[in-house]
Amino acid sequence: MTYRPLAAAPEADVEVPEPVAEYAAGRGADGERLVPVWLNQLGGLTFRLRLPSGGVEYAKWSPASAGVDLEDEAERLAWAAPFTPVPRPLHSARHDDGAQLLVTAAVPGEAAVSPRWIARPDQAARAIGAGLRALHDALPVEDCPFDWSLASRLTDAKDPARGRELAGAAPGVDRLVVCHGDACAPNTLIGADGYWSAHVDLGALGIADFWADLSIAAWSTVWNYGPGFEGLVYAGYGVEPDAERIAFYREVWDAT
Structure with a gap:
């Protein structure tokens, strides 16, 4: 029996990928407002962005080596959101090095x-x-x-x-x-x-x-x-x- 790569909250400081830092800064969510909350064994990271307005967004970053297509996920989330509680996609981008960024609205729980x-x-x-x-x-x-x-x-x-x-x-x-x-x-x-x-x-x-x-x-x-x-x-x-x-x-x- 084999297992899928597991994910968990980071146990140590992580380097913020440049696309995440740039997006967060543009939303006023730099410094303490940008917190890593999830790390998977493929190197993907998820950050919580606490906006000055009081809102919360989540930025999901995946390196090219992970082989994950976040644009596919954004498309599926947009389709499913009218029917069931899932994160609403707000922004997605594919960068020159093949890494991808997907930002979504927060959901409860x-x-x-x-x-x-x-x-x-x-x-x-x-x-x-x-x-x-x-x-x-x-x-x-x-x-x-x-x-x-x-x-x-x-x-x-x-x-x-x-x-x-x-x-x-x-x-x-x-x-x-x-x-x-x-x-x-x-x-x-x-x-x-x-x-x-x-x-x-x-x-x-x-x-x-x-x-x-x-x-x-x-x-x-x-x-x-x-x-x-x-x-x-x-x-x-x-x-x-x-x-x-x-x-x-x-x-x-x-x-x-």
């Missing part, structure tokens, strides 16, 4: 892996499941222009032979929805009341079987909280676990 929710994993796990169900129910499949199907994912499998093997073993579709695409615990935000409040990091959003999302959301509780909370995600979503589809989509996750 804390990540399900903040210290508050790490300490209350049972409540967080239920909120993750309930939030994912609400996302799936809110986003209209018939109007979605984005694809996250098995065919598209397995075409880009790390091992093409393994991709073909999985394509041949795929179970039938249970229910098509617009999936989050990276429904791991950090991408659900939870309000102080213990209920989900928003979703972030929708760069892979697209149409697929809901088990492609749900199996990973539940799995991620093991990585973030330890064993014993997966069942609460399924309960929060409102379904009984489907062992075959869960195992299959986790293999797809590892293969892609």
Whole structure:
């Protein structure tokens, strides 16, 4: 079993990329108003900008080496925002060195892996499941222009032979929805009341079987909280676990 690159709040000072510093200065959010809040193992950084007006924005920066397209994420956020709570894109830019910047409006809540929710994993796990169900129910499949199907994912499998093997073993579709695409615990935000409040990091959003999302959301509780909370995600979503589809989509996750 392999794991996706993990992300967390920076544990040490980080250098502010020039595009982020320039954008922040233009908004009056330099110095103490610009705070790094998230670092992933691909080198991507997210900063919170506290504006003099009292507003808050988030600047997400990705180096060219990360292979992440933030313009794709901005497009998906703009599409999803009328239907469900997600960050509204405010500014995006691709720089000469290939790095990218995406600035979004703030949304309410804390990540399900903040210290508050790490300490209350049972409540967080239920909120993750309930939030994912609400996302799936809110986003209209018939109007979605984005694809996250098995065919598209397995075409880009790390091992093409393994991709073909999985394509041949795929179970039938249970229910098509617009999936989050990276429904791991950090991408659900939870309000102080213990209920989900928003979703972030929708760069892979697209149409697929809901088990492609749900199996990973539940799995991620093991990585973030330890064993014993997966069942609460399924309960929060409102379904009984489907062992075959869960195992299959986790293999797809590892293969892609």
